[in-house]
Amino acid sequence: MVRLEQVTLRYRAGEAPALSEIDLELAPGSFTWLTGPSGAGKTSLLSLLHLSLRPSEGRLFVLGCPIHRARRRELPGLRRRIGVIFQDLRLLPHLDVLDNVALPLRIAGRREAQIDADAREILAWVGLAHRLHDRPEALSGGEQQRVALARAVIARPALLLADEPTAQLDEAQARRVIALLREMHRLGSTVVVATHSSSLPAEFPAPILRLEGGRVVAHG
Amino acid sequence: MARRRRDLLGLDRALSDRLLPLLVAAMALLAALAMAAALGAAALAARWQGGAAAALIVELPPAADPAAARALIASLPGVAEATLLDRARLAALLSPWIGSAEGFALPALLELRLATAGPEAEALPALIAARLPGARVEAHGLLVARLLALAEGLGALSALVLLLVAAVAAAMVAVATRAGLAARRETIAILHGLGATDSVIAGGFAARLAWLAALGAALGAGAAVPLLLLFGRLAAPLLGPAAAPPWIGLSVLPPLAALVAWVTAQLTVRLWLRQLP
Numbered sequence: 001m002v003r004l005e006q007v008t009l010r011y012r013a014g015e016a017p018a019l020s021e022i023d024l025e026l027a028p029g030s031f032t033w034l035t036g037p038s039g040a041g042k043t044s045l046l047s048l049l050h051l052s053l054r055p056s057e058g059r060l061f062v063l064g065c066p067i068h069r070a071r072r073r074e075l076p077g078l079r080r081r082i083g084v085i086f087q088d089l090r091l092l093p094h095l096d097v098l099d100n101v102a103l104p105l106r107i108a109g110r111r112e113a114q115i116d117a118d119a120r121e122i123l124a125w126v127g128l129a130h131r132l133h134d135r136p137e138a139l140s141g142g143e144q145q146r147v148a149l150a151r152a153v154i155a156r157p158a159l160l161l162a163d164e165p166t167a168q169l170d171e172a173q174a175r176r177v178i179a180l181l182r183e184m185h186r187l188g189s190t191v192v193v194a195t196h197s198s199s200l201p202a203e204f205p206a207p208i209l210r211l212e213g214g215r216v217v218a219h220g
Numbered sequence: 221m222a223r224r225r226r227d228l229l230g231l232d233r234a235l236s237d238r239l240l241p242l243l244v245a246a247m248a249l250l251a252a253l254a255m256a257a258a259l260g261a262a263a264l265a266a267r268w269q270g271g272a273a274a275a276l277i278v279e280l281p282p283a284a285d286p287a288a289a290r291a292l293i294a295s296l297p298g299v300a301e302a303t304l305l306d307r308a309r310l311a312a313l314l315s316p317w318i319g320s321a322e323g324f325a326l327p328a329l330l331e332l333r334l335a336t337a338g339p340e341a342e343a344l345p346a347l348i349a350a351r352l353p354g355a356r357v358e359a360h361g362l363l364v365a366r367l368l369a370l371a372e373g374l375g376a377l378s379a380l381v382l383l384l385v386a387a388v389a390a391a392m393v394a395v396a397t398r399a400g401l402a403a404r405r406e407t408i409a410i411l412h413g414l415g416a417t418d419s420v421i422a423g424g425f426a427a428r429l430a431w432l433a434a435l436g437a438a439l440g441a442g443a444a445v446p447l448l449l450l451f452g453r454l455a456a457p458l459l460g461p462a463a464a465p466p467w468i469g470l471s472v473l474p475p476l477a478a479l480v481a482w483v484t485a486q487l488t489v490r491l492w493l494r495q496l497p
């Protein structure tokens with residue numbers, strides 16, 4: 001599903017790497033907590049996994065594709081099989097909730113009738129059936145988080161990545177989001193959730209990948 | 221549904237929907253005028269070349285043998301054709317002014333059609349005077365020949381103006397596209413991250429810009445019509461039916477502008493997207 005071999009990531013040549021010589025394998029259908037203090041490289045690692053960065057050195061395989069030497073035009077098709085919840089959500093302010101969630105299906109060129117039905121269904125699943133035509137800015141932090149989650153899962157991604165998905169939420173909201181991520185895992189997605197909290201992994205025991213200073217310090 | 225697809229990038233607001241059409245309208249107006257000038261010049265040139273307009277009249281000296289003089293002049297460089305004017309017809313033409321013309325010695329007249337405008341034609345009067353002493357050359361045809369050369373130059377100039385207008389329009393579209401890219405940088409990054417291909421993103425921009433350019437060009441072409449009708453009326457005595465506005469050319473302007481905008485936007489966006497992984 002995901003394999004890293006001696007992967008190093010530098011944002012700028014000559015600077016200290018954000019990730020150093022990472023060796024890692026994530027099995028299909030696994031659930032992984034990605035932990036570590038702020039600045040450890042969690043977001044950087046997720047960026048590699050959803051192909052918004054390429055490794056500076058080493059070999060990276062995602063969904064069976066060698067990303068380190070893939071052609072640029074091979075990447076969009078792979079990205080469509082990866083769901084991402086960004087730390088800053090990245091909802092489109094000019095689209096309403098329904099259109100934001102429908103985005104991955106529109107990009108994939110699905111039929112419009114099916115897009116609408118799927119988007120409504122997934123929004124009901126995250127408990128937002130009553131906010132379809134609101135703009136993201138009119139929603140609370142927890143609701144926005146669930147819109148981002150709905151958008152990340154609507155295309156049934158094989159790989160689901162979430163970056164600090166509970167950081168802005170109260171406990172009840174956080175528990176709800178984690179429950180939805182677990183549900184996706186149960187449905188077969190490979191899930192990676194980054195968090196700097198240590199209490200969250202305790203709620204749902206699963207393998208923990210711990211980063212510090214851009215290196216893997218524990219995995220298991 | 222097609223609307224929604226176009227709206228993914230939110231370009232309705234990101235791409236100036238007033239300035240660009242107005243600029244393109246101004247360009248289209250220039251293009252329409254240049255086109256009309258080119259077509260008018262071409263029609264004028266054809267008319268002068270084909271008709272007897274580009275002619276010289278040579279009055280032969282009384283002593284000369286008309287047939288021999290005609291043969292001599294017809295052989296000069298730059299002369300396409302030399303015709304003796306019919307004396308009886310000439311007499312009939314002149315009768316209102318000089319009466320029955322009996323006993324009045326009408327000069328023999330030769331009408332020359334010029335092969336080309338240019339130095340050869342310019343040199344003809346002197347050449348004729350040298351070869352046929354006493355002959356008088358009436359040079360209004362030379363003026364026409366000069367005008368003909370001018371018309372051809374004007375046609376070439378108009379073609380150059382059309383090219384420039386297209387280049388400026390493309391540059392304006394490129395600038396507008398870059399402004400739109402800057403305004404939608406975040407959105408594009410998000411769509412790219414969700415797996416949008418370059419052609420989806422470039423296609424969104426190209427469709428919107430092509431539409432705006434077509435709109436502007438239609439506006440400009442429409443604004444050109446009254447001007448062209450006015451000029452057409454002035455040119456009608458010279459051009460006849462060719463003085464009508466170039467309807468086909470005008471109607472081609474909007475699709476042409478759309479094409480230029482579409483290609484420019486595609487290239488600009490695809491180039492810009494290269495910075496994303």
Ligand SMILES: Nc1ncnc2c1ncn2[C@@H]1O[C@H](COP(=O)(O)OP(=O)(O)O)[C@@H](O)[C@H]1O
Binds near residue numbers: 036042
């Ligand atoms: N866009 C960027 N440009 C330059 N350096 C960056 C960028 N993003 C992160 N970094 C650096 O990379 C290191 C890891 O950051 P990050 O992956 O965001 O850690 P985490 O998500 O665990 O807090 C940090 O030292 C950070 O300063």
Ligand SMILES: [Mg+2]
Binds near residue numbers: 042043044087163
């Ligand atoms: Mg982070």
